[in-house]
Amino acid sequence: MSGRGRRWLLPAATVSATVIVALCTVLIGSGTVFGTATAGPAPAAPPLPVRMVGLGDSIPAAYGCDGCTGFLDIYADALGDARSTAVTVTNFAVGGWTTADLLASLTPGDEVEGAVVDPDGASRTVGQSDIVTVMIGANDYDAMVDTFAEGRCGGADGLACFDSATAMVTRDLTAILQRIRQLRGGHPTTLQVLGYWDVFPDGEFAEQAYGPQFVRDSTRVTQLANATIKDVAQAQQACYVDLYTPFKGPDGDVDDTPLLIDDGEHPNQAGHQRIADALAATACDPS
Known part of the structure; x- marks a missing residue:
């Protein structure tokens, strides 16, 4: 073979x-x-994306900071890096808005002049957001800036002309935060409410426009506004974020001019970074 x-x-x-x-x-x-x-460890599920919405006035709208990145986007990027996930931001902030304007924008069927148009509407977007950042109230007080600067505010403490502003901020901000909770439908939400370093112009601009005494006296108005905002935030189980100390120091004697654009009211790129850092340092938890 x-x-x-x-x-x-x-x-x-x-x-x-x-x-x-x-x-x-x-x-x-x-x-x-x-x-x-004999199975090995199951692969970890990727972190879920985070949705964030910004509400408020010209500060979160990044007014006047041409070509710079606003604090909402800076904070979102840092948060995304820390959590290894994507953080998307929808910014509904509008320059000049008061607490009444913001409240109206969250009321179904109402349209507010200057509001950002969103395909789903502000209310629906807020309802779908894990983090809601609110910065509002300065314009309620700013309406009386000339009266205060001219010494015509009245009252034993010289702040009587702001009584109506304090009442409006207390009423409307309370309603805003309650409306946000309602829109979220009981889902855990990181609700951040920011204070101000000054509700009036500040720094070198304010000294030249109103004088050094005005800059010193305006601290009392800012403290009044911040105390009102903080009280409402805490009453509604929201997280209050202090910006007075990061901008002006614990004693209020730090010149914040390097953090502001030329109008003395709005932050420049360094100022927006400072706000984002304050948000990150406060570490607000969902509730």
Whole structure:
């Protein structure tokens, strides 16, 4: 017989051993040995994306900071890096808005002049957002800036002309935060409410426009506004974020001019970075 057509016959014991070895190799490679599964750790699920919305006045709108990145976007980027996930931002802030304007923008069916148009509407977007950042109230107080600067505010403490502003901020901001909770439908929400370093112009601009005494006296109005905003935030289980200290120091004696654009009211790029840093440092938790 030629070698081409020859078949080699192995002993039975040899064949059986070969089959067993091959079978064990397949089973071990598949993670199963004699019917017992040996699975490794399950891969971790990727973090869910985070949705954030900004509400308020010209500060979160990044007014006047041409070509710079506003604090909402800076904070979102930092938060995304920290959580290894995407953070999307929808910014509904509008320059010049008061608490009444913001409240009206969250009321279904009402349209407010200057509001940002969103395909889903502000109310629906807020309802879908995990983080809601609110900065509003300065314009309620700013309406009386000339009266205060001229010494005509009245009252034993010289702040009587702001009584109506305090009442409006208390009423409308309370309603705003309650409306946000309603829109969220009980879902855990990181609700951040920011204060101000000054509700009036500040720094070198204010000194030149109104004088050094005005700059010193305006601190009392800012403290009044911040105390009002903080009280409402805490009453509504929201997280209050202090900006007075990061901008002006614990004693209020730091010149914040390097953080402001030329109008003395709105932050420049360094100022927006300072606000984003304050947000990150406060570490507000969802509730």
